[in-house]
Amino acid sequence: MDRNIFKILKTVLAVFLLVGMTACKSDRDEDSPFNGLEESYTINRFNVLNIAANVSGKMTWSIKDSIISEGSELDFISPYIKTYPLTLKIDQNGKVKTYQSTIIVNKEPGSYSKYVSNVLDFRPAVGQFTNEIPEYMVGDTSSSMLQKAKGSLVGSNTSMISLGGFGGYVVLGFDHTIPNMNGRDFKILGNAFWGNNANEPRSGSCEPGIIMVAYDRNKNGKPDDNEWYEIAGSEYFKNTTVKNYSITYFKPNENKPPVPGNEPWQADIEYVKWQDNLGNTGFKTKNGFHDHSFYPLWISDASYGFSGTKIQNNYYDQSGNGSYWVGKSYDFGYADNAPNNDEASNIDISWAVDKNGKYVKLPGIDFVKVHTAVNQEAGWLGEVSTEVAGAYDLYIK
Ligand SMILES: [Ca+2]
Ligand SMILES: [Ca+2]
Ligand SMILES: [Ca+2]
Known part of the structure; x- marks a missing residue:
């Protein structure tokens, strides 16, 4: 009997611990710092690639020397089959972090019509x-x-x-x-x-x-x-x-x-x-x-x-x-x-x-x-x- 009660208590405790850990984990995720960009992103031409940086600060997204966005999200699209070097700078109260990535633009399967579809x-x-x-x-x-x-x-x-x-x-x-x-x-x-x-x-x-x-x-x-x-x-x-x-x-x-x-x-x-x-x-x-x-x-x-x-x-x-x-x-x-x-x-x-x-x-x-x-x-x-x-x-x- 005693052993059974102990077993039940142990299970309840384990469930509590698990719930607590899960709660902690998700809390931590929400507050977590931006983990940086992926090493590369792949998208077909004439499609929009959305990258979101869920972190506060002043963002500057650029391809080489040209700034393409200053919002927390980047919507990237290109009509060209090409690889673009992407840089994201995040300025948090003067502390600047720089992230690098590449965007690989591929040809779409089949082909798009230039005309009204x-x-x-x-x-x-x-x-x-x-x-x-x-x-x-x-x-x-x-x-x-x-x-x-x-x-x-x-x-x-x-x-x-x-x-x-x-x-x-x-x-x-x-x-x-x-x-x-x-x-x-x-x-x-x-x-x-x-x-x-x-x-x-x-x-x-x-x-x-x-x-x-x-x-x-x-x-x-x-x-x-x-x-x-x-x-x-x-x-x-x-x-x-x-x-x-x-x-x-x-x-x-x-x-x-x-x-x-x-x-x-x-x-x-x-x-x-x-x-x-x-x-x-x-x-x-x-x-x-x-x-x-x-x-x-x-x-x-x-x-x-x-x-x-x-x-x-x-x-x-x-x-x-x-x-x-x-x-x-x-x-x-x-x-x-x-x-x-x-x-x-x-x-x-x-x-x-x-x-x-x-x-x-x-x-x-x-x-x-x-x-x-x-x-x-x-x-x-x-x-x-x-x-x-x-x-x-x-x-x-
Ligand atoms: Ca719609
Ligand atoms: Ca235009
Ligand atoms: Ca007319």
Whole structure:
């Protein structure tokens, strides 16, 4: 009996000791000093390597002489198959420790596409090319229209889609992370072209679209709400730009008697009613060149809306008599705002800002969203509507 009690006591004691030791061990781990970098890290190109130094102090991560991060975590990405010498300096109240490592960047298995690999969402606003590119057929739904947008935009052999007026958007995905290197990183294809007025060389058919970018930080294959950042183009910080603009379009009754305007092309000047959050309201005109619904026919709701950044109208009547309208190209940072072979169609991920307009440092991006940036009708040309004809990573040759 006594011996048995002793045995039980011994076991209980051992359990206590074990629990105590485990507790001590985990306590010690949390307070433990940074154990240094691994001897080397291996990552495939176009993938982000994350290294965290869980210790207080001022960090400086560098490759040779160039500082690549000053945060407690390093997000490293490279488009090159290469070995990089990595140095981390940690300054704790003047006491500096230096750690060395190497990052080995390998080629990915298979090969990545430089082009769009997926279209995740497509929702055009009201427009003369809505229901036309891509073409709506009876029975189409938002998911079959999304498939059509995919057919247009995925891969190297693309055709364009139209986003309609303000707010209409498309969301594109890539099969890898487009790295944010020095300078511009990716291109969005549109159908912009220059006009023939030598006094206005950078104007013509320019229908700017706001660009948003997302880095898939949580690696769930989706752009989450808190992963989106806006590319601050040349107009972003100007007081002519409206952040958080929103507009609602009301589904027209296609059988109502039209109200023709003074111009022969104005088939119905009271066609689609709209209102915005600035107290403006009006009608979008039905253009006689397009005899079909301008409201997406797969959307049955009585109204639908969009919100986002709106920039100043860029079209004006150059002829003075309504015959020749041109759009001025903005300097940088927009889609469908300059010809595809112009530097202005290339985008630098470093232009990304958060909701407060503060620049963010992204290692790269996995998703791009484009929405039509202006709410303007340019005479007989109709509404200014961004077209998207694909996109590509500038680092994959
Ligand atoms: Ca860049
Ligand atoms: Ca995500
Ligand atoms: Ca266009």
